Amino acid sequence: MSDSYFDEGALIGVLTPEPLDRVLDYRAPEGGCWPGAFVEVPLGPRKVLGVVWGPGQGDFDASKIRAATRVLDAAPMRDELRVFLEKAGAYTLTPLSQMLRLATRVPGLSDPPSMRKVYRLGHATPAKMTDARARVIAVLVEYGGLAFTLKELADLAGVTASVVKGLAAQGVVEEADTPRDTPFLPLDPDRPGKPLTDDQQAAADALRTAITSGRYGTTLLKGVTGSGKTEVYLEAVADCLRQGRQALVLLPEIALTSEFLTRVEARFGAKPAEWHSGVTMTERRRTWRMVGQGHAQLVVGARSALFLPFQDLGLIVVDEEHDTSYKQEEGALYNARDMAVLRASLNDAQVVLASATPSLETWANAQAGKYARLDLSARFGTAVLPQMRAIDMRAEDLPGQAWISPTLKREVSQRLDKGEQSLLFLNRRGYAPVTLCRACGAQVGCDHCDARMVEHRFQKRLVCHQCGETKPLPEVCPACNVSGKMAAVGPGVERIAEEAARVFPDAKLAILSSDLFGSARALKAQIEQIASGETDIIIGTQLVAKGHNFPRLTLVGVIDADLGLQGSDLRAAERTFQLMRQVSGRAGRAEAPGVALLQSFQPEHPVVRAILSGDEEGFWRAEAAEREAAGMPPYGRLAGIIISAEDAAAGFDLGTRLARNDQPIRDIGGIVYGPAPAPIARVRGRHRVRLLVKAPKGAPLQSAIARWISPVKASAKLRLSVDIDPQSF
Numbered sequence: 001m002s003d004s005y006f007d008e009g010a011l012i013g014v015l016t017p018e019p020l021d022r023v024l025d026y027r028a029p030e031g032g033c034w035p036g037a038f039v040e041v042p043l044g045p046r047k048v049l050g051v052v053w054g055p056g057q058g059d060f061d062a063s064k065i066r067a068a069t070r071v072l073d074a075a076p077m078r079d080e081l082r083v084f085l086e087k088a089g090a091y092t093l094t095p096l097s098q099m100l101r102l103a104t105r106v107p108g109l110s111d112p113p114s115m116r117k118v119y120r121l122g123h124a125t126p127a128k129m130t131d132a133r134a135r136v137i138a139v140l141v142e143y144g145g146l147a148f149t150l151k152e153l154a155d156l157a158g159v160t161a162s163v164v165k166g167l168a169a170q171g172v173v174e175e176a177d178t179p180r181d182t183p184f185l186p187l188d189p190d191r192p193g194k195p196l197t198d199d200q201q202a203a204a205d206a207l208r209t210a211i212t213s214g215r216y217g218t219t220l221l222k223g224v225t226g227s228g229k230t231e232v233y234l235e236a237v238a239d240c241l242r243q244g245r246q247a248l249v250l251l252p253e254i255a256l257t258s259e260f261l262t263r264v265e266a267r268f269g270a271k272p273a274e275w276h277s278g279v280t281m282t283e284r285r286r287t288w289r290m291v292g293q294g295h296a297q298l299v300v301g302a303r304s305a306l307f308l309p310f311q312d313l314g315l316i317v318v319d320e321e322h323d324t325s326y327k328q329e330e331g332a333l334y335n336a337r338d339m340a341v342l343r344a345s346l347n348d349a350q351v352v353l354a355s356a357t358p359s360l361e362t363w364a365n366a367q368a369g370k371y372a373r374l375d376l377s378a379r380f381g382t383a384v385l386p387q388m389r390a391i392d393m394r395a396e397d398l399p400g401q402a403w404i405s406p407t408l409k410r411e412v413s414q415r416l417d418k419g420e421q422s423l424l425f426l427n428r429r430g431y432a433p434v435t436l437c438r439a440c441g442a443q444v445g446c447d448h449c450d451a452r453m454v455e456h457r458f459q460k461r462l463v464c465h466q467c468g469e470t471k472p473l474p475e476v477c478p479a480c481n482v483s484g485k486m487a488a489v490g491p492g493v494e495r496i497a498e499e500a501a502r503v504f505p506d507a508k509l510a511i512l513s514s515d516l517f518g519s520a521r522a523l524k525a526q527i528e529q530i531a532s533g534e535t536d537i538i539i540g541t542q543l544v545a546k547g548h549n550f551p552r553l554t555l556v557g558v559i560d561a562d563l564g565l566q567g568s569d570l571r572a573a574e575r576t577f578q579l580m581r582q583v584s585g586r587a588g589r590a591e592a593p594g595v596a597l598l599q600s601f602q603p604e605h606p607v608v609r610a611i612l613s614g615d616e617e618g619f620w621r622a623e624a625a626e627r628e629a630a631g632m633p634p635y636g637r638l639a640g641i642i643i644s645a646e647d648a649a650a651g652f653d654l655g656t657r658l659a660r661n662d663q664p665i666r667d668i669g670g671i672v673y674g675p676a677p678a679p680i681a682r683v684r685g686r687h688r689v690r691l692l693v694k695a696p697k698g699a700p701l702q703s704a705i706a707r708w709i710s711p712v713k714a715s716a717k718l719r720l721s722v723d724i725d726p727q728s729f
């Protein structure tokens, strides 16, 4: 990519977010353009947005090349972002045009200029005074130094726009340009932060050295919940801002942003910019532009914020880096954590990966010395990690359709007596995971996927957690037509809440489950109510595992610690371990020490034992050894090839053909497994078949896959997508 200006008429290559596989040749528009400029180009009968990617290739018939219509009003895309899109696209095997879509998902990109004309009182006196002119002057005098748009001023004075323009021509009214978007209030990194503990200070100092080096580096910041990771990385943000560079903090859950924004405001005196699905279109436009002009110093956002046009990004924090929601599972299949590392390496920036329970990949990278590692060992203040004990469910006397064991009940009652909060945790939304006919044994499945329908009693419906399909609870069995025999089997949080209400009739309960809140605001209100201490017992899904502060919480009861240990997913152990540790980290943050009780039918299971003993490094080492022996990530490479087909047989056919012609994969020492139904086997009426490719660590996996699948012609009936580093395998 060159940095030289393209004069009007010069041959330029333009990338558009349209689904075309190449950069197209155009002629530079009137006035010329810079590389990276956002332009409007004719494409067939339409005009579309594009980015000047470099000089044109010149391999089209020169007489047919059309000219770009105009340069749009946006800061040109920097080389760094263009290279990032190319590399990220090459890594994830995503077409470049689709990558560009991620970076241009902003409304109003082709709108008129972001500067607008305003009018205020000038110094000259009019040559001839008329009634209309006098009214304009009177309005301007009345409002002091205020400036108005043409329309505002004309409306206020009750005159036509030409009257105002006439006054402007004489200098009676002054015309000026001001930015359409109001800038963000400046953040002040030099306001004093909280005094740090020795541990925290050491970590903050190490990050300061890294940031002031002006070089790329990634650091794992590890510490239990409440150890002050956020305090420490806010110091790193301050250092980055002092360098005059921009910072980005990625959070896995929108529900967490408001608490975080408040903390940023307390620390830096103003709120940062936000970027996630809950942000309004106007606000998005403003943020995108301000980021591009370098006027937004700090952005807090979801994974898509990685594609914002930062002028000079110096620091990316990925909070809760292990969180699975960082993986985009539709369209471009990228992991925001890995892409953050890529983007930072292209811009001499630092990455901080914060977690109490890092992913095995990150743990291994730190172990191998590729990432630095900082540990915050102690919790802030006097609170200590909760005591963890198993409740052996085989020894508990519990009737059928009940899940709160006598031991757990006793412990919760003690907390109620002391006025402390308890949390009952079950990572399963809804009322019951299975709806079964007691006459014939049939289970109610989803009509669109293979998943079972989950009863949601509050909504009075069955919901498919895979595709979102809902239907009313059947009175009559769809299989045998017998009525009144449909029964709920197994527990979801709603059912645990029902049981808790029965067992603890005087307690105030609250359920925290993502599907019960229509909006982030409703969820926030519920969280605030819980944090204020009004609630006695919280019943929640993994939503509660994510960083909320509940100071009165001293007991966590894990209803089913075995959930997630069975199943074919090799990451199950890792996920269960992380989740259990996070949930137990909820108890006893403040002065009161906490207790976590894990109901388990197999307390001797290695994962359950590792949680109880708190031997984290031991757990990682064992898990790493197992993965290494199997050649699994991060010790080997994996990719999924997902065939999405209208017709299941056609999907399997194509999968079988690919599996038979796997020479390109064998050339790099790889193996193809499958075809098999994908982990999500049916989505919105389409069947999904998956091939899994395993290759040695250093192998050129992407290019081999590209060669392998390139003969396949995709169609609406058969679509192929590649999932590099799949989440489940």
Ligand code: ADP
Pocket: 194, 195, 196, 197, 200, 223, 224, 225, 226, 227, 228, 229, 230, 231, 232, 380, 547, 549
């Ligand atoms: P983490 O991000 O590791 O969960 P936080 O940074 O959120 O931890 O800290 C947990 C709580 O302790 C927060 O309320 C935070 O303000 C407080 N805290 C942490 N470190 C300090 C400190 N050095 N001085 C005062 N309060 C602190």
Ligand code: ZN
Pocket: 437, 438, 439, 440, 441, 442, 477, 478, 479, 480, 481, 482
């Ligand atoms: Zn039946």
Ligand code: ZN
Pocket: 446, 447, 448, 449, 450, 451, 464, 465, 466, 467, 468, 469
């Ligand atoms: Zn479904």
